[in-house]
Amino acid sequence: MVDQNSNYALQTSEVYVHYGKKMAINNVALNFPKNEVTSLIGPSGCGKSTFLRCLNRMNDVIDICNVKGKFLLNGNVDIYSPDIQVETLREKVGMVFQKPNPFPKTIYDNVAYGPKIHGIASSQNELDEIVKDSLHRAGLYEEVKDRMDDIATGLSGGQQQRLCIARAIAIRPEIILMDEPCSALDPIATAKIEDLINELKENYTIIIVTHSMSQASRVSSKTAFFHLGNLVEYGETGKIFTKPDKEQTNDYITGRFG
């Protein structure tokens, strides 16, 4: 399944994840095309978030979590190879979490955090430019340009989440992972984030876990359906939602379980 096709930002195969003795992901293979949005859907506990967290090795933090499988970035970089430093991987694969988690710092410092750590900016001017640009892309700049030195936790939930997206794109990743980015937000803030995802896919490969099937159909071009740790079906979003191959998928998207 893994080939050297460079149209894929990320290729995975034979992925197994165990929490202690409990199996969370069972032999999953998925490829993510460049500059497209892929949705991972499925009922709670199906392993979609676990799978997402494998892609930037966030599961390394959890002691009992054991990940096996092949993960290739840009067709040639094995992200679990001992030669790869997890920090450099995460520079390329950013992540946005379910609950907005801005640092208790100023808005400016939140966005500048990543570029400072990775030494991306060579001067203060360049750093200012990166911060401004990232906030622009996250659609937040107009709202916060006059209060860059305010503490970020004072923003509204939707603004905080867009700040987290700005923070993630400030280090210029290739892939952005989003773990239910709208589940803590109201419909208006959700609509803003979805618009943002549509704009961002021009430059980034986006993998989004979502509970909302309408969201998946609105934002993504590819959809993968997980159930009980297995990848049940993967394909064009339109096809998955109109005439899926598997009966299980059909049952889920028509609301018969999950």
Place this chain on the structure above:
Amino acid sequence: MVKKRALSLKFKKNENLSSLPDYYGYYVVLLVFFPAIIIWFFLLIFKSNFQEMFVMSPVLFPDVATWSSGKFGLIMNKISNLSMIVNLSEIDLTVGDKSILKMASESEIIAAKNLANFDKIYGWSNLTLFIILPVLLGFLATKSISGKLNAQPIVEKIISYVIKGSSYIAIFITFGIFFSLVFEAINFFRYVNFMDFFFNTAWNPNRAFVINASEGFDQEALKEAFGFVPLLTGTLLIASVAMLVAVPLGLLTAIYLAEYASSKVRDIAKPIIEILAGIPTVVYGFFAALSLAPFIKDVGEGVGLPVSAESALAAGLAMGVMIIPFVSSLSDDVIKAVPQSLREGSYAIGATKSETIKKVILPAALAGIMGSFLLAISRAIGETMIVVMAASLRANLTFNPLEPATTITTQIVTSLIGDVEFDNPKTLVAFALGLTLFVMTLILNIAAITIVKKYREKYE
């Protein structure tokens, strides 16, 4: 029992209870004990007043109104001693061929008999109070229980008064301590000029004993006896040494425990570190005086530094070890309380563990960490025993930790050891020092609260 009665009312007689059944029980219990306790409390407080009223009647002692309080107390004492023996038989009271009663005047003996009677009545009335009143009230209360009686608000009200009263007791005691300090300190400043106390740089309280035959205390000697400055510098010096030890060690320990140690290590290590705070300060004192101070002296002399046998450094180091757990335990808790989502957010951007700790976790936990520092400082400033044992009692205006120094608390101890006379500035100075210390820790606490508040506003 009462609950049963109330329930039986409900079910057998079909009455509607206006309160929850338990409350009828509480109602009776409170009525049984509460009035008795209050009356007993007042009797206890005013017992001596009653006694005096009863005994020192103008009928027996016509000129009682003109007595000084000293004389009044003396006679009262004599009578109360007499009252214990006055009803014994003649023979028991005869020592040699003299009756003890002969030593007292006629009216004093009558007063003593009165007092003995009073004590008897007082004892009996107490007994009745504690048996009859509760039984009576209990009976009445049980009788009064019916569906109409709304016991709930009454019980809730009494309970709220009890709770209110308990918290006011603490507040009153605080004010009591504060004002007793203030009044005695005012007494002290009658002898010693305010400015002399706070700005003189020499501390020799024994000079206050130089007494001029004509005018009591020698004013010149008093002027030079109580200079507060060396005590302040000593206190700050030793506390600084202690903080220099405790802040880095405590903070690094906290970071290790919260972020790096496995939960097994943490479960064992944390209580062990907390034991440090539980070791009696006397033990730290002799550890500092007998092991640490000689060691510092040896090392110092090895490199050619003059080190005295009792140094501020030794006391400060021991004190620093003692307050490590104040910093580490509290900081560990606040670091642990920083949400996991912030750590993940930082890792997801590609920050390493140490970058995350330095740039995200410590700033987020700063308020709590500052709080732990201030708590440790107040503990260090208030510490006495280690300094008494390890850093000398001699006031010394210095910022050199290798020299001996003394602290405010230590001087309070020395001024109250031995002859305590409340008309002597040498004793009274303890209150002035105590007040100063009180104000210092108060300012520290206010600073701590302000800092914590400021950061909380920022982060929430």
